[in-house]
Amino acid sequence: xxxxxxxxxxxxxxxxxxxxxxxxxxxxxxxxxxxxxxxxxxxxxxxxxxxxxxxxxxxxxxxxxxxxxxxxxxxxxxxxxxxxxxxxxxxxxxxxxxxxxxxxxxxxxxxxxxxxxxxxxxxxxxxxxxxxxxxxxxxxxxxxxxxxxxxxxxxxxxxxxxxxxxxxxxxxxxxxxxxxxxxxxxxxxxxxxxxxxxxxxxxxxxxxxxxxxxxxxxxxxxxxxxxxxxxxxxxxxxxxxxxxxxxxxxxxxxxxxxxxxxxxxxxxxxxxxxxxxxxxxxxxxxxxxxxxxxx
Amino acid sequence: xxxxxxxxxxxxxxxxxxxxxxxxxxxxxxxxxxxxxxxxxxxxxxxxxxxxxxxxxxxxxxxxxxxxxxxxxxxxxxxxxxxxxxxxxxxxxxxxxxxxxxxxxxxxxxxxxxxxxxxxxxxxxxxxxxxxxxxxxxxxxxxxxxxxxxxxxxxxxxxxxxxxxxxxxxxxxxxxxxxxxxxxxxxxxxxxxxxxxxxxxxxxxxxxxxxxxxxxxxxxxxxxxxxxxxxxxxxxxxxxxxxxxxxxxxxxxxxxxxxxxxxxxxxxxxxxxxxxxxxxxxxxxxxxxxxxxxxxxxxxxxxxxxxxxxxxxxxxxxxxxxxxxxxxxxxxxxxx
Numbered sequence: 001x002x003x004x005x006x007x008x009x010x011x012x013x014x015x016x017x018x019x020x021x022x023x024x025x026x027x028x029x030x031x032x033x034x035x036x037x038x039x040x041x042x043x044x045x046x047x048x049x050x051x052x053x054x055x056x057x058x059x060x061x062x063x064x065x066x067x068x069x070x071x072x073x074x075x076x077x078x079x080x081x082x083x084x085x086x087x088x089x090x091x092x093x094x095x096x097x098x099x100x101x102x103x104x105x106x107x108x109x110x111x112x113x114x115x116x117x118x119x120x121x122x123x124x125x126x127x128x129x130x131x132x133x134x135x136x137x138x139x140x141x142x143x144x145x146x147x148x149x150x151x152x153x154x155x156x157x158x159x160x161x162x163x164x165x166x167x168x169x170x171x172x173x174x175x176x177x178x179x180x181x182x183x184x185x186x187x188x189x190x191x192x193x194x195x196x197x198x199x200x201x202x203x204x205x206x207x208x209x210x211x212x213x214x215x216x217x218x219x220x221x222x223x224x225x226x227x228x229x230x231x232x233x234x235x236x237x238x239x240x241x242x243x244x245x246x247x248x249x250x251x252x253x254x255x256x257x258x259x260x261x262x263x264x265x266x267x268x269x270x271x272x273x274x275x276x277x278x279x280x281x282x283x284x285x286x287x288x289x290x291x292x293x294x295x
Numbered sequence: 296x297x298x299x300x301x302x303x304x305x306x307x308x309x310x311x312x313x314x315x316x317x318x319x320x321x322x323x324x325x326x327x328x329x330x331x332x333x334x335x336x337x338x339x340x341x342x343x344x345x346x347x348x349x350x351x352x353x354x355x356x357x358x359x360x361x362x363x364x365x366x367x368x369x370x371x372x373x374x375x376x377x378x379x380x381x382x383x384x385x386x387x388x389x390x391x392x393x394x395x396x397x398x399x400x401x402x403x404x405x406x407x408x409x410x411x412x413x414x415x416x417x418x419x420x421x422x423x424x425x426x427x428x429x430x431x432x433x434x435x436x437x438x439x440x441x442x443x444x445x446x447x448x449x450x451x452x453x454x455x456x457x458x459x460x461x462x463x464x465x466x467x468x469x470x471x472x473x474x475x476x477x478x479x480x481x482x483x484x485x486x487x488x489x490x491x492x493x494x495x496x497x498x499x500x501x502x503x504x505x506x507x508x509x510x511x512x513x514x515x516x517x518x519x520x521x522x523x524x525x526x527x528x529x530x531x532x533x534x535x536x537x538x539x540x541x542x543x544x545x546x547x548x549x550x551x552x553x554x555x556x557x558x559x560x561x562x563x564x565x566x567x568x569x570x571x572x573x574x575x576x577x578x579x580x581x582x583x584x585x586x587x588x589x590x591x592x593x594x595x596x597x598x599x600x601x602x603x604x605x606x607x608x609x610x611x612x613x614x615x616x617x618x619x620x621x622x623x624x625x626x627x628x629x630x631x
């Protein structure tokens with residue numbers, strides 16, 4: 001195993017991890033506002049990818065295609081909350097979770113109906129020529145940089161939103177304590193709507209930027225959603241820095257696990273990632289940066 | 296959402312009195328015995344067997360979720376372990392199918408006892424993720440450990456169950472075995488719920504802290520129920536293997552785990568009759584839509600969302616409320 005190969009695995013792991021991290025942020029936002037795990041999160045990713053693919057196939061310039069996908073899915077996520085979660089808001093958490101399961105089946109079905117079952121390709125944002133890192137012959141693809149950069153910009157934007165704006169502060173207050181936030185006059189229902197919209201935004205953005213690497217397919221969201229959920233739990237459910245940390249860790253472990261495992265064992269890469277996650281949870285039952293307690 | 300934990304105590308089932316329970320049970324047995332008269336052809340019976348098998352799994356999962364308040368998103372793994380135990384024992388060692396049935400339940404129970412000790416320290420969504428991870432790992436092992444499981448090829452060529460030389464190889468014979476098993480499991484679940492263990496479980500569900508202070512050995516009860524639910528899943532898996540005559544990892548993935556949780560919640564948590572309703576309605580709807588091609592997942596998703604929005608406590612509570620209202624009585628005891 002050369003050091004160049006290890007660097008290569010690290011790069012693809014961090015890229016994948018950035019995607020997981022963005023999906024995990026979406027899980028954390030909705031969890032903080034409602035206490036539920038949104039199983040339709042993966043479908044936001046799918047739709048983001050597929051709409052961006054169609055947009056660029058129709059001749060839209062790449063930024064416009066991505067923007068259109070993100071805008072459409074953000075609106076859809078808000079509509080989903082309005083149409084399904086809000087009417088059932090007095091139901092128990094598990095009922096609401098099953099509603100999101102239903103929504104995910106519905107959206108996946110719609111994606112298959114509209115785009116068909118086959119994977120669709122998408123052009124990378126800025127070419128396919130690998131950039132040399134100058135270390136041990138390792139290279140990086142421009143799309144990898146786009147993905148890591150997007151995660152970085154997302155994190156900075158989210159934390160600025162949280163620190164500087166009234167809306168962001170309200171959202172953070174809700175995350176700390178939903179009941180107390182409501183008592184001081186923060187409109188809980190708007191926070192729930194906002195959290196869904198933001199999750200839709202993050203998920204679809206992740207889908208649109210990963211599509212050039214992974215292609216877009218109606219069921220891509222199942223596995224990506226699960227990994228995002230795993231990342232959110234690993235980092236500590238409801239903690240945004242935890243979500244990103246969990247995502248990067250999971251992506252890296254998965255990539256190194258697949259790359260470094262002996263021949264014939266690479267099929268176990270997902271098992272390795274989940275096993276390590278379980279070990280971490282055993283050592284720290286509330287995730288790496290979790291506050292714990294809340295069920 | 297105002298009640299994030301959803302932690303009210305599940306109500307005593309309306310059939311909590313022993314005599315009423317017996318009456319319900321006899322009624323259920325009569326319906327099950329007479330059902331084949333109303334079903335035409337092997338296909339309908341085949342579906343009835345599938346519903347029965349799912350009912351057994353869902354009854355176990357309902358004990359875990361509805362009464363002990365612990366979620367498992369990896370229950371398909373236990374069903375798979377049972378199915379593979381039967382298939383491997385039968386196909387490779389030529390063992391008796393009854394041994395496979397026993398081994399299926401026992402192996403699942405043993406695995407649950409081992410992984411349950413660390414897993415059940417997790418709470419809420421962390422437990423959901425922990426069981427999900429466990430289920431994924433088991434599924435990956437089924438696919439990858441080709442020496443034992445033959446991977447995605449699957450295993451066939453093991454004998455069907457037989458009683459004293461009488462082979463249970465037709466749908467109707469299998470139906471009666473599965474129906475009898477499901478009824479027995481139902482009776483057992485009902486006894487557990489109405490026993491000391493059941494009261495302890497409800498206490499754990501309401502408030503772990505209060506139950507703990509009152510001397511309930513919380514982790515022991517949680518583990519017991521986890522093991523029971525796994526044993527039932529394994530047993531059902533063995534039945535599935537002998538019914539289908541073929542096992543394949545595809546049947547025991549994450550999708551099936553989710554489907555089982557959906558059955559529990561759709562039927563109604565903490566309601567053993569709801570388990571039958573949940574297993575039946577979800578299995579039949581999925582099967583009915585399967586033949587209807589492209590739009591079927593969308594319809595299934597819509598129905599699932601609609602049922603949960605309009606009957607947040609599930610079909611059993613929802614329909615019994617409806618019936619009570621129809622009869623002009625006040626809905627008895629809130630089913631929240």
